Amino acid sequence: MILTMLLMLKLCTEVRVANELNLKRRVFAAADNKDEARAPPRRSYLDLDPQHFWHWDSFGDYVQCVLAFTGVAGCVTYLSIDSALFVESLGFLAVLTEAMLGMPQLCRNHRHQSTEGMSIKMVLMWTSGDTFKTAYFLLNGAPLQFSACGLLQVLVDLAILGQAYVFTRHPLKPAPHAAHPASAKAL
Structure with a gap:
């Protein structure tokens, strides 16, 4: 990879x-x-x-x-x-980084007031995968940082889907650009 x-x-x-x-x-x-x-x-x-x-x-x-x-x-x-605090902090930063992968897409959508060029199917796949992963963490008693970051990731995915709904149903202004790069999470 x-x-x-x-x-x-x-x-x-x-x-x-x-x-x-x-x-x-x-x-x-x-x-x-x-x-x-x-x-x-x-x-x-x-x-x-x-x-x-x-x-x-x-x-x-x-x-x-x-x-x-x-x-x-x-x-x-x-x-x-050998430092438990270091190892726990490093692990938390790793799962938090993964949880925030959708944030650039969320911010870009907000900045442009548009989800043009973004694949709703892709975001639905993110959401389903993140939901199953979070459910696994919750059902198997994973450490709190896994469940919390999983929930954060699902919330970011749902916010992106919400933007797609709002911007396609009630466009606030036309998009100021013609083409959009692939989403940040997909990269």
């Missing part, structure tokens, strides 16, 4: 950089004086600029960042593995 995600990230980076290069060429061609139009500086993860975090120009920057994060997280985990 990690390898697939890295390959998708490589493809996305190549497409984005190619699109930016085409835009730069058009800007340079339109400029009367090429000295006036300057290419923006290359963005690297080593710049540590929070404004451009995860918007780097090279796939190698993403790989370096993932490897650095994995190394630091691995060392911290190795040194703290």
Whole structure:
């Protein structure tokens, strides 16, 4: 799964950089004086600029960042593995992260006041899977963080379905954009 995600990230980076290069060429061609139009500086993860975090120009920057994060997280985990508080906190952060996977989609829908381009069938599948998972946690007496995060995940899914209902039945304003990327949770 990690390898697939890295390959998708490589493809996305190549497409984005190619699109930016085409835009730069058009800007340079339109400029009367090429000295006036300057290419923006290359963005690297080593710049540590929070404004451009995860918007780097090279796939190698993403790989370096993932490897650095994995190394630091691995060392911290190795040194703290005997701490019950650390292990419980790490587990909670893991299930909370999974529970929040639908939030970018929920926020995007709210921002655009539209669910155009979003698959209702996909959200129904999320909801059914998350509901069964949460029921399993509740029925088998899983630790509280599993049940709480499962319920949160189901609530986020239901909120997205609610948005789909409201925005298709009572559109507040037309969507300001023509096409939407795939939802965040699906990525």
